[in-house]
Amino acid sequence: MFVELGHFALILAFAVACAQMVMPMVGAWRGWRGWMAMAEPAASLQFFLLAFSFAALTYAFVTSDFSVRLVVSNSHTLKPMLYKVTGVWGNHEGSMLLWCLILALFGALAAWFGGNLPETLRARVLAVQASIGVAFLAFLIFTSNPFLRLSNPPLDGRDLNPLLQDPGLAFHPPFLYIGYVGLSMAFSFAVAALIEGRVDAAWGRWVRPWTLLAWLNLTVGIALGSWWAYYELGWGGFWFWDPVENASFMPWLIAAALLHSAIVVEKREALKAWTILLAIFAFGFSLIGTFIVRSGVLTSVHAFANDPERGVYLLAITGVFTGGALALYAWRASSLQTTGVFGLLSRESALVANNVLLAVSCFVVFLGTIWPLIAELIWQRKLSVGPPFFNIAFTPFMIALAVLLPVGSLLPWKRAKMERVMKPLWIALGVAFAIAALIWVVQSGKTLLAPLGALLGAWLVMGAVADVWTKTGRGGLTDRLGRASRLPRADLGRVVAHAGFGITTFGIAAMIAWEVEDIRVAQIGESYDVAAYTVTLRDVRDVEGPNFLSTTAEIALSRDGEEVAVLLPEKRIYPVAGMPTTEAAIANGVFRDLYVVIGDPQVGGGWAVRTYIKPFANWIWAGCIIMALGGILSLTDRRFRVAAGAPRKPGAPVREVPAE
Amino acid sequence: MIRAVVIWLSLALPAMAVQTDEVLDDPALEDRARALSAELRCLVCRNESIDESSAELARDLRLLVRERLVAGDSDAEVMDFIVARYGEYVLLSPPATGSTLILWLAAPVSLLIAGGVAFAYTRGRRPQAQSEALTADEQARLREILDE
Numbered sequence: 001m002f003v004e005l006g007h008f009a010l011i012l013a014f015a016v017a018c019a020q021m022v023m024p025m026v027g028a029w030r031g032w033r034g035w036m037a038m039a040e041p042a043a044s045l046q047f048f049l050l051a052f053s054f055a056a057l058t059y060a061f062v063t064s065d066f067s068v069r070l071v072v073s074n075s076h077t078l079k080p081m082l083y084k085v086t087g088v089w090g091n092h093e094g095s096m097l098l099w100c101l102i103l104a105l106f107g108a109l110a111a112w113f114g115g116n117l118p119e120t121l122r123a124r125v126l127a128v129q130a131s132i133g134v135a136f137l138a139f140l141i142f143t144s145n146p147f148l149r150l151s152n153p154p155l156d157g158r159d160l161n162p163l164l165q166d167p168g169l170a171f172h173p174p175f176l177y178i179g180y181v182g183l184s185m186a187f188s189f190a191v192a193a194l195i196e197g198r199v200d201a202a203w204g205r206w207v208r209p210w211t212l213l214a215w216l217n218l219t220v221g222i223a224l225g226s227w228w229a230y231y232e233l234g235w236g237g238f239w240f241w242d243p244v245e246n247a248s249f250m251p252w253l254i255a256a257a258l259l260h261s262a263i264v265v266e267k268r269e270a271l272k273a274w275t276i277l278l279a280i281f282a283f284g285f286s287l288i289g290t291f292i293v294r295s296g297v298l299t300s301v302h303a304f305a306n307d308p309e310r311g312v313y314l315l316a317i318t319g320v321f322t323g324g325a326l327a328l329y330a331w332r333a334s335s336l337q338t339t340g341v342f343g344l345l346s347r348e349s350a351l352v353a354n355n356v357l358l359a360v361s362c363f364v365v366f367l368g369t370i371w372p373l374i375a376e377l378i379w380q381r382k383l384s385v386g387p388p389f390f391n392i393a394f395t396p397f398m399i400a401l402a403v404l405l406p407v408g409s410l411l412p413w414k415r416a417k418m419e420r421v422m423k424p425l426w427i428a429l430g431v432a433f434a435i436a437a438l439i440w441v442v443q444s445g446k447t448l449l450a451p452l453g454a455l456l457g458a459w460l461v462m463g464a465v466a467d468v469w470t471k472t473g474r475g476g477l478t479d480r481l482g483r484a485s486r487l488p489r490a491d492l493g494r495v496v497a498h499a500g501f502g503i504t505t506f507g508i509a510a511m512i513a514w515e516v517e518d519i520r521v522a523q524i525g526e527s528y529d530v531a532a533y534t535v536t537l538r539d540v541r542d543v544e545g546p547n548f549l550s551t552t553a554e555i556a557l558s559r560d561g562e563e564v565a566v567l568l569p570e571k572r573i574y575p576v577a578g579m580p581t582t583e584a585a586i587a588n589g590v591f592r593d594l595y596v597v598i599g600d601p602q603v604g605g606g607w608a609v610r611t612y613i614k615p616f617a618n619w620i621w622a623g624c625i626i627m628a629l630g631g632i633l634s635l636t637d638r639r640f641r642v643a644a645g646a647p648r649k650p651g652a653p654v655r656e657v658p659a660e
Numbered sequence: 661m662i663r664a665v666v667i668w669l670s671l672a673l674p675a676m677a678v679q680t681d682e683v684l685d686d687p688a689l690e691d692r693a694r695a696l697s698a699e700l701r702c703l704v705c706r707n708e709s710i711d712e713s714s715a716e717l718a719r720d721l722r723l724l725v726r727e728r729l730v731a732g733d734s735d736a737e738v739m740d741f742i743v744a745r746y747g748e749y750v751l752l753s754p755p756a757t758g759s760t761l762i763l764w765l766a767a768p769v770s771l772l773i774a775g776g777v778a779f780a781y782t783r784g785r786r787p788q789a790q791s792e793a794l795t796a797d798e799q800a801r802l803r804e805i806l807d808e
Contacts, residue, residue, distance in 0.1 A: 233712075234677075235677060235712065237712065240707070240708075240712075242707050243707070270785065338785075340785070341785050341786065341787040342782070342785055342786070342787070343786055343787065344782055344783065344786065348782075348785075349782045352778045352781070352782055353778065355778070356771070356774045356775055356778045357771075359774065360767070360770050360771045360774050363766075363770055364766060364767045364770070367763060367766050368763065371754070371760075371763050375754075375759060375760070378759070379758070379759045381748070381758075381759065381760075382747060382748070382749040383748060383749060383751075383754045383760065384701045384707075384749055384750070384751060384752050384754065385752075385753075385754055385763070386701065386707070386709065386752030386753065387698075387709070387752060388698070388699050388752050388753035389752070389753045389754060389763075392753075393764075393767045396767075397767075397771075414787070415787070519678055519679075519680055519683055520680055520683075521680045599679070599680070600679075602680070608679065608680045
């Protein structure tokens with residue numbers, strides 16, 4: 001019964017979205033305030049209906065209602081409760097409902113917090129957001145309905161894929177979706193601004209918090225996925241340039257470019273056309289990503305659903321929205337007036353360079369991802385484009401960005417002199433080179449990768465420190481620290497995010513360059529050395545879990561005679577799904593991860609054991625979390641809570657500054 | 661849905677890849693084998709290299725690579741041997757021949773084009789150089805104001 005109500009709420013939400021799509025847009029065009037004003041309650045209603053619908057589906061999963069087809073294919077009575085809940089979005093239909101829910105959430109947030117937007121703009125933004133909702137709700141209801149029932153409910157379900165019964169992967173979709181779908185808000189703002197025919201500093205300020213919110217969640221989502229792959233897949237790889245990974249990475253790159261470009265619109269009323277284009281493409285890539293993931297058009301380990309029919313719908317949605325927005329842009333771009341002027345060496349031109357690097361790198365990833373399709377269609381060549389290509393093609397862009405970043409963040413607006421900018425940075429550069437040289441000497445004989453990574457990472461972090469340092473005026477350290485803490489949050493956020501980027505860069509380089517792998521057959525009780533550690537296979541036993549059977553090994557690691565860790569790697573079989581998984585055991589540390597995997601029993605006795613020492617592995621994801629933290633800091637900046645150009649309240653005390 | 665389940669079951673299981681009995685005795689040869697394996701695609705998996713995948717075919721290919729290396733082939737010869745038998749689909753990095761050149765050149769070319777456009781745009785937005793000195797009229801006006 002509850003499930004039926006959920007289904008009905010879904011259909012109602014679709015109807016509300018249709019109304020919300022048409023009425024405010026007409027109202028804004030004709031100046032009918034009543035029609036414009038219906039956008040807010042419509043957005044709230046749409047959100048509450050979809051929230052109810054999602055709750056109904058969750059209820060069906062939690063109570064293991066096997067009359068719902070989706071619950072049968074993705075759940076089981078013995079499954080732990082956490083995964084019963086996360087199983088709601090661990091499949092195509094449920095995750096599409098989550099997508100629509102978050103779309104409605106952003107619309108509702110814009111309605112609740114968008115009080116400082118001009119009436120017509122707010123109405124148009126909500127109308128465009130609703131139009132995206134209409135398209136996806138139609139897709140959901142007509143092709144991927146999560147509430148379909150089975151006439152003969154079975155006694156038990158077919159269990160969730162064991163790979164998804166995992167904390168990292170359970171929470172990876174919600175974060176990713178807040179990211180992907182949040183970019184729809186930037187898209188709505190861009191299209192609404194084009195329809196209005198006005199993009200100005202105020203627009204730049206309004207679009208930024210939405211993009212920040214989306215971007216920082218996307219960062220966390222990608223980091224979670226990468227971290228999951230690292231500990232689950234058994235050999236500590238964390239990025240494979242898989243089409244689905246690329247599908248999440250491309251919007252991230254464009255969103256990062258959009259974030260920076262919007263600053264120029266806000267502060268200097270320049271780069272308007274570029275920013276609008278970036279906003280359109282950010283969501284466009286989200287849509288393309290959805291299409292790639294759900295249509296089965298590209299082979300991928302992550303492939304979610306492989307229905308070509310659904311793929312056609314998604315491609316059509318992508319084409320309509322991206323194509324429509326670009327057509328609108330072509331028609332209206334001439335009405336965007338740019339007033340800011342800036343020199344060849346200035347913060348604006350540094351941000352232009354940033355735009356170019358991020359956008360071109362995104363284009364390269366995109367081309368590499370769809371190349372197998374193109375090659376097969378046009379030249380009938382069956383090709384693979386995998387990590388070797390992407391590593392060679394993509395990395396130089398990141399290196400270029402890392403080199404330019406600290407200089408760019410210190411450049412003043414409009415015009416700059418190189419000598420003045422570099423003054424605080426010479427020390428940063430010196431420290432970075434010193435660290436790199438030290439590492440080069442200490443690591444004797446290995447590749448240049450780690451020293452280069454250290455150079456770039458230290459340059460980025462020291463550059464961030466220099467950024468803060470130059471803004472703290474003169475005086476002693478305590479004075480400077482005090483002033484630094486009182487800096488606007490946007491400045492602190494920028495510094496923290498850039499430092500996080502440096503930490504991730506170093507972590508990636510260090511781990512790839514310095515990791516140690518050991519594969520061997522070990523007898524129970526045997527000890528052997530891997531790098532500085534002594535590994536002992538103590539015992540192997542069979543253990544029963546809630547919905548799996550496990551073979552667990554007990555492996556002790558010690559260093560210089562002292563026991564460092566006792567790890568319990570497992571090989572599990574989930575009988576219902578019939579799938580085995582490997583659970584690596586990891587001893588997490590600040591400076592290294594110890595990673596142990598148990599393999600098959602060998603014919604002559606003994607077990608196959610793989611041991612990895614992965615230095616600085618956690619710096620990769622710590623850096624991503626720090627980037628997201630920087631985003632949160634920026635988001636709480638005061639200027640987003642004060643309306644742009646708000647009239648001063650009458651009677652408020654005005655602090656007079658006496659003329660001298 | 662059945663289709664998806666079947667696909668998952670045939671998916672290369674996320675377990676160990678290189679088995680202990682495949683590891684060559686000569687560490688230099690083993691390193692070369694690992695490097696080459698990372699560039700070869702597992703043909704029955706969904707987008708994994710033979711180094712990562714634990715499918716049967718991946719194991720066979722790994723053994724084949726090691727066999728050729730032990731027989732004295734150079735890296736290029738081993739790759740050619742495998743491509744001759746499995747087609748260029750097995751290479752994870754597409755060879756820069758014919759149409760694939762477009763892919764390889766896309767990065768530097770688009771960077772140049774985008775950079776050029778950006779440069780031209782930035783030059784167009786340069787502030788006009790102002791003359792520092794005042795004109796004769798302006799100087800006269802200034803004197804007037806100062807004398808008031």
